[in-house]
Amino acid sequence: MATIPYKIYLSEDEMPRYWFNLRSKMKTLPEPFVNPATGEYCTKEDLLPVFCEELVDQELNVTDTDIEIPDEIRDFYKMYRPSPLVRAYCLEKALDTPAEIYYKYEGSNTSGSHKLNSAAAQAYYAKKQGLTCLTTETGAGQWGTALSMACAYYNLDLTVYMVKISAEQKPHRRAVMETYGAKVIASPSNTTNAGRKILAETPDTNGSLGCAISEAIEVAVTTDQCRYVLGSVLNHVGLHQSIIGMETKIACDKYDIKPDIIIGCAGGGSNLLGLIAPFMADKIHGENDIDFVAVEPASCPTLTRGRYALDFGDTGKTTPLIKMYTLGSGFMPSPNHAGGLRYHGMNPIISQLFHEGYIRAKAYVQNDVFEAAVKFARIEGILPAPESAHAIKAAIDEALTCKETGAKKTIVFGLTGTGYFDMTAYASYNAGTMTDYIPTDEDLQKGFDSLPEIEQK
């Protein structure tokens, strides 16, 4: 076996030609979406006014494992993929651990994260369908940037509803989106009924992803040749992200790397789903015993403290009902929480797998996360996104446990992005002014009170 280089780059020819649809391998499928008006499962027709047709097909496809990646999307991917699987030699040495640590690094593109994998696909399908316009929401800004890049490439108009506090804290993120030609509106705004309603109720709100989603959907369904696209949570988004896991598996197989632990941060769940998909299929069928770990912020503890329930995807309660782990669509993360991972729900596949025990979850407070982020930056040279740093923190903890026990485990984690637009948060951490927040049970109850009536037992 050849020595493992610092960075394993697959060639273009080795880049996967298929996305991996994990549902086709699951023993128990996630419950389908429910139409809140009828109480029935959603049909394709229910979803077409909101989403592109091909994406609806992907969302509803639970049988096909291999979904072909069109050449046009592969060409887009070739501008920044395959992404490297990095051996964290420096981190291993600094931690003095017997563990081998690898990370799949998705930050080497201008959007700064894995989000571009789905943005490229969604914009392509919109263009193919003859649409001229897309709307979306963005929180920390990674998704909005990614979609701006994809819409510039495919020549589509784009309106981005950006969570208000994020738009205020990150003017430079906004400037990147505008450089790529997107129209950026701070949410809640007075450009939609949903936004006006929320502003009337809570004029001083910081905004939330759920609220921005309501605004973006409203504009999409009331504008000709326009659809809404979402950057996480949904199954077709996780499908596109499976390029991460497929490349990781090819690289592991090529160098005979056998992961014992695979770790990903979890906000809406798409990067985690993408990273673990092919490995999880093998675990479900008894071919490995990998320890899968989802890591989330203690301030938005969807898996660790949420409920497995039917819930709306947005604050405005306009989406289908999704069976998922959720804090309630009315849950608003504390404004002291920096970065993304602030969504109230979780991808249905991840939720089902967590419910069945195939995945475990951990939550960290943000000072601990930033401590890990700064350590990692200084040792491995990459300044991570706060989101990604949740996975780093868990990986370091696992490696230190290996040091104690002497176990020579192989740890793989997803380094989903870079923190170049999160320097306000880093500066706060550096200055010692960053605060932690863990919601009380009473805080969480307020979110659960927003669950739909059928879940209010």
Add this chain to the structure above:
Amino acid sequence: MATIPYKIYLSEDEMPRYWFNLRSKMKTLPEPFVNPATGEYCTKEDLLPVFCEELVDQELNVTDTDIEIPDEIRDFYKMYRPSPLVRAYCLEKALDTPAEIYYKYEGSNTSGSHKLNSAAAQAYYAKKQGLTCLTTETGAGQWGTALSMACAYYNLDLTVYMVKISAEQKPHRRAVMETYGAKVIASPSNTTNAGRKILAETPDTNGSLGCAISEAIEVAVTTDQCRYVLGSVLNHVGLHQSIIGMETKIACDKYDIKPDIIIGCAGGGSNLLGLIAPFMADKIHGENDIDFVAVEPASCPTLTRGRYALDFGDTGKTTPLIKMYTLGSGFMPSPNHAGGLRYHGMNPIISQLFHEGYIRAKAYVQNDVFEAAVKFARIEGILPAPESAHAIKAAIDEALTCKETGAKKTIVFGLTGTGYFDMTAYASYNAGTMTDYIPTDEDLQKGFDSLPEIEQK
């Protein structure tokens, strides 16, 4: 011949083991540094109080072609190198040009630029010499960030004097350096005699690289176990940057790519020197006829409108005299100029080659540069640094000329870095409020009046 992929990645094994010392191949050497006190050429002893010994040896070495890269530096390089040589398929298509366009992309590291190539080397040699502390200056912030990363890796204290206007415009750059543990001081400051003098004379100054250099040198020579390091201009910096050109040449040879034109932006000249070094050696000896192009801002036109003269490297006139193209150490670029490339002088090797006609130079105003930057970002997906966008502008112009003439030329340019910390400038361009500035002859004369007496003929 295999199809050329979008991104040519060399393997770690293919990464060069030697830097390329172009002076060993030159027919006429640049004039050595002159000690301003004695009028004699500088000796090694003159330079040792300021610089690390091994760097002084490299600075003075004009005979050895191959300078071995120590394993410790190669290990650092492996964290982010080899960097890709990218075939700009999308740009070629968008321009509808018969030209083939390639760019060597140095932005895939957290410092966001090629500067890390020399920072890694200089910090290593400082550590090896037993030093505990370094000082430097930074303008746009790329160099300061790169050196902060290297000093964190090698566990050295670092003080960065950051040009005042840049420190004000780029608080996030500053936060990155601080995250890596550096102490950042806006220059001119009251922490040095040089800074206090400039503040007394011009309290409202925006600062300049020349002034920040004076401050950093003063602290280095008056602090125990401390030396000063510079991010460009000097020959040893260009030597470290030759890793760019060496990798480019290996990739070109591997895929039978024969450049007709090689383009680089030129501030202090180190990235350009590094990119062209091995190709230029062949040109000097009649083995190719590549058209080498240096691109600079019209607001700081060192090559296109400067003088080839002995001049100080800093505003405080504390350095040796360097024979170079210069606008005079008293030249201050207009505050409307965004980004780097604002240094009054130019690397001596580049200066000598330009003087002999081996290189030609072009200057662009910044609105034209940003127009090219935005076009490139939307087409190729990478948001470039304003500095790098000078090379992009020239490459696009050359490709459009090929379209007119039908010439199927091969164009290679250096994409030195990313613009993630330049969004204030991009936002200004997007808003249409960016202004251009071309100094008048009278403006330039003020700079030339600051040249040392021996050049005031």
